[in-house]
Amino acid sequence: MNHVLCGLAANTALPSELVDRLIAVADADIAVNLAGRADLSREQAVALVSRVEESAVQLAYEGRLTAADIDPAAHPQAALAMLHERAGSPAWARLLAADPVVEHREKLAACPDLPPDVVDTLAADSDARVVSELALWAASDVAARLAGHPHAEVRRAVAANEATPPAVLAALVTGEGLPPAQRCLACEREETPFVHDPQCPRLDCDLLPGASCDGSHESTVHDVQQAALRNPATPTEAVVGFADHPSMLLRWALAARPDLPPEVARRLAADPAPGVRADLAGNPAIDDALMRVLASERGHEVRRTLAHNPRVPLDMLVQLAGATRIGPTLLPRIASASPAEAEALSQSPTPAARMLLAQRRDLPAEIRDELAHDPDAKVVKSIAPHPGLSEAQLRAMVDRHGVRVLAKVAANPDAPPALLEDLTRHEPPVQKAFREIARHRHATASALLACLADQQARPIAAGHPALPPPVIAELLADADGQVVEAAAANPSLPPAVMSDLVLRL
Structure with missing residues (x-):
């Protein structure tokens, strides 16, 4: 790397004629800084692409190129970038939908506003990665159609898509009303029954640790349920039954849902997994009574997460601040404190509470000045x-x-x-x-x-x-x-x- 030329390429005071000279000799490293210049003209952008083809993607995302500047056959990545920014031609999408490079079709599937015929082509793609990417971003009607796809990985993507209709998400959670999945990534590549070794020594293996299939595609089915539990569009009644599920990961996903019913939250508050209780503690849906139960926990992570809950009562937050290492951060409840609450916090006998208030940068002058003279160094450091x-x-x-x-x-x-x-x-x-x-x-x-x-x-x-x-x-x-x-x-x-x-x- 030529550090001098890379730096010059980013220098805002570099005259335009010298920018032209740098473009003429640019390599990939120099091109990154040249492409990021705010004063780069369209003509210079086109010249840079001619010199360093890889720069076309960055230039396309930054709006330095027009559709007339891009040949999708020569620069498919740049064409995909422009399609992603809604600046490309529908004809490009049709061309790239038939691209033999799977990665190109996969990126195309994530682009918005694709023509319906292109969506249909991608939905019928032979590679599950392409269809999964489409399912992740698709409109509700397409997502609903892909929920019954024979590949379990596609269903996982549908379960994560917030545009998927609630009834479909509920079906993905239970499996009812959908035909059984026929394959998953594990059984596609390995003879079943198979459990992927978390310490897999194969450098070319991209299966997730613990991926398994005994013919029922169990690890991907689990991932489908987890994605649906994390999806706020999934109906509450479809997920509450997971409060007692043997999978900690599913209970963990449930604990963070903003629509958590009080009785389910109380069951999760007694969960044996600290991570589940910690995510529950940060959930604004829980009531004050349950917060006080969680505040009595010995586990530091539960108390720390509770302090970040935007609905935690101030008196409880002051107690947590005195007994928990929260650190110098602006907590949501502190940020939303009223003028009267801020005044009360500034008078708190707990230095940690005053320190948390001092993280605000919009304090009235009188409170700011009072904290500036605080006897505690942690408070002064924050203000x-x-x-x-x-x-x-x-x-x-x-x-x-x-x-x-x-x-x-x-x-x-x-x-x-x-x-x-x-x-x-x-x-x-x-x-x-x-x-x-x-x-x-x-x-x-x-x-x-x-x-x-x-x-x-x-x-x-x-x-x-x-x-x-x-x-x-x-x-x-x-x-x-x-x-x-x-x-x-x-x-x-x-x-x-x-x-x-x-x-x-």
Whole structure:
């Protein structure tokens, strides 16, 4: 890989005439960055495809090409990309439906708004992968028709399709009203009875671990049921009976359903599998009483998931915060807290609760300022990136809590240049702070030069436009390819240097 040319190809300040020169010599790596340029003209896009055929797919997805620019026989992948974006010709779909390459037909089957005759052709395809892909995205009438397909893998895809009619999904769960499946991936490839070894040593084997068939296609039938249980369009009455099913995976899928009846939820709350109880704890459908039962669990994962439930009562969430490692994340219930609830949380005697509130970035100034002076470093660390904090407040945080809050202070979008410079000189240094400063919009040349001394911050700093142009040019010879590429992509790289690098190709 030529890191200099790859970086130049992404440089937003590269003149159009130099873009043309890069297109003329582009390889696959350079083409990726060229195709992503916002200023790439249609003529340049067509020229890039002529130079690097693989770039046609990216250019098609990014809307840089028109149907007139694509020959579907020469560039089937680009044609498929345009069909996926609803920008291709129906004639292409008919051509690709007969393509001998299975992967092309499979991708075609996932495209929207296909002509009815193409859908019929794909539905009758001899390869189950193609029909399965069609079944996964098909409209309700086609999905209903494919529910009785002889291949169990196609039925699994129908079960996952949210457009499948509810009655059909119910039939897939029970098997009633549908003809038995005749084959699955396991019995197609292996002599039955067969159970796929999870440690299968064959490098060319793509069967899932544990895939099995004794003639009843049991592992795929199980997968059909699991897909239907996860499908919100499947009727509630068709799935509630799985609360006591011997398969943990099926009970697990049931536990996350938003239409879970209270009596079924109570049975799942006593499930022996922690994963089932954890998913149940995060389900907004459960009531407060059941949440309190789950909050008393000793298992950390159940309590942690309950804390992420958008309907968890605030008093319970405060208790969970004090007893469970939730981490610095904005929980849904915190994000939706009313002004009065936010005020109450800011006064909580539990530091972890104040820390969770501090993750919000829309707090009123009075609450934000109160949390900025919190005695607990975890709270201050959470509030430090909040916009609107003054330089004096940010400096006070560092003075009180030092290295524990330094990186978060550096991440504050309003941190002024002088503060960022001072943070680079802090003793002891904090590596993560250098990375935050290196990407900060207010970083000065002095601060960025300090960041270059840190191995992880160096590639980030090399791409910052405030870095002095002579330094950027020097970094083009760096031993680290990431640094070289970032420097070459830096819009502050002197135009004369850009020209020299391209014109001497």
